[in-house]
Amino acid sequence: MKTLCDKFLSAKVRRLSPYVAGLQPREDGWIKLNTNENPYPPSPRVGEVLHKIDTSRLRLYPDAESGDLKRAIAAAGELFEAGLCEENLFCANSADDVLALAYMAFFSGKDKILTPDISYGFYPVWGEMHDAGMEFVPIGADFSIDAGAYKNGNGVVIANPNAPTSLALPLADIERILQQNPDGVVIIDETYIAFAREGSAVALVGRYKNLLITRTFSKSHGLAGLRVGYAIGQPHLIDGLRRARDAFNSYPLDLLAQTCAAAAVSDRDYFIETTGKIIATRERVIAELRKMGCRVISSQANFIFMESSDASALYDFLCENKILTRHWNKPPGLENFLRVSIGTDDEMEGFLQCVNRFLNGEPTKPL
């Protein structure tokens, strides 16, 4: 039935299947392991800058280029060591915003944009939205990405580490993909790189004109609520993003977000401490689950991807016990897995106990 909304919608938006984000329950009492948020609050420096900010500055437009934030990111060590500076950076309202603008700038109207068939659910949606012909490259039975299969594309987008699989590619594979796709922009989405053993592609930016890395403050800096993402690449790609931005929303990042993100990224010690804690918890959880007999992929992210012969029932059992995880029925291959974000040690203890009860046959209550 054609609805009233359909009458006015553009054919494109009527046709597409929007991205569906994980649940965000408003009531308390949930152990929330479904959207890969950081279990730790952001650096105390965020509160400090926020609590002393002069709100009269809000009457003026923010810096469209996020200059102070870019300088803070560039100074944080990793970029500096790779010989990069603020000219290699572009900031916007979350990594999703950066990725959507990157599709507009570099993929719109092109075909053969290569991406794994199991990855972030937003990649195909942006493809539909921006008339980019996505070509889905099958992932291995072990969820591995075969670098050799990414060749002669007009663009590539790969999450590294990948979601929901939690696996990461070594830099040599990224480099191979860059070389095999010289005429297309290769987007490496490093949303989860802070939790990986494999190195960041930042080391390759100076050498590859077609490399664009995207990052977010949401996971690694405990700032999902602030919506700040950025891209790293050579200046001609940063210019391309700027052009797309100025055809969409010239000031994508508000003053408070710029200020808080700059404070967060300046606190390198806190970043190392909290990501280190999450990695330690992850390893402990994986070991415990394996002891219980579960198959768990060796994760390089702030979540784990665990197999269960009855993943849907496990998801429901956890839900009943107020533990939220994520489960997909498609594409095929995912239905036997749960994606579980890494919470605090206490939260994960609750999760492990609940899994144990499920494995020991405790019946699911009727909902």
Place this chain on the structure above:
Amino acid sequence: MKTLCDKFLSAKVRRLSPYVAGLQPREDGWIKLNTNENPYPPSPRVGEVLHKIDTSRLRLYPDAESGDLKRAIAAAGELFEAGLCEENLFCANSADDVLALAYMAFFSGKDKILTPDISYGFYPVWGEMHDAGMEFVPIGADFSIDAGAYKNGNGVVIANPNAPTSLALPLADIERILQQNPDGVVIIDETYIAFAREGSAVALVGRYKNLLITRTFSKSHGLAGLRVGYAIGQPHLIDGLRRARDAFNSYPLDLLAQTCAAAAVSDRDYFIETTGKIIATRERVIAELRKMGCRVISSQANFIFMESSDASALYDFLCENKILTRHWNKPPGLENFLRVSIGTDDEMEGFLQCVNRFLNGEPTKPL
């Protein structure tokens, strides 16, 4: 010459002319009358909520629907009186963001999207970006919009009051346009409505299925730096915007922006006081300029549109005296006008003195 950037750009982004926003000088000492910012800071309630916010909440994704903010907007009086509620609202990262999403949702791939040929410079850019065939309706020699000329469109976008002309349409004309375009969404961009004598189209939302109003906190609430905009319409249009959002960036508005905007809109007295002051200053400035012999359009916005036989030289003279205004060389008809935002009384006194010196023949210093 084809640049390295061009090599990778999509044809669409390579082709388009991005929107160029007004200058944002970083150094002090300027009287900034070029981007229609509010000369007054936001409500003190913004500082109050910001200074006591619990930053640990930033680790979680924000409410994608901006529920608290919508409820605050709905409670602010005007919507309530029109029988509207939060289901009639959609919030995003500035009115530009809302408008870009509205183009995606309702105009993409359609032709005959009617808009005045002199209006906000972003309208044609979004048209190019979202494959919307814009049809530019000539504005009158007196800059008036002829409602009769907007007929049988697949969409309409009109700023009311219009920029940079500062003129507004009466509600009867808006209603006529709604009736003449039953199959297209009619966007009424009410960025400047808080400063107008004509009424808001909010009163028509209940009766017209094709009416979508867009608003911003930037001008009327002194929050250009916060990037918050919203749309008002019947629920099926709000659903359309939601679909477009979920194909671009599911969480467009961060927690701090939602919180601060809700605090600002709750302070109705401050809003009335500050918009009233701006209107009073505007009227005084117009009267003074007319005394000096200048032609000034009777403004309904927080800026004025003044004629000068040598507008470009006046712009330069003001610049030399560290007063920023806005001047366009095209489209034809604009070259003899300056758009001047309304600042504080002191700022406008400085502006008036400077115009007076210019009119009395004080030579422009060579730059």
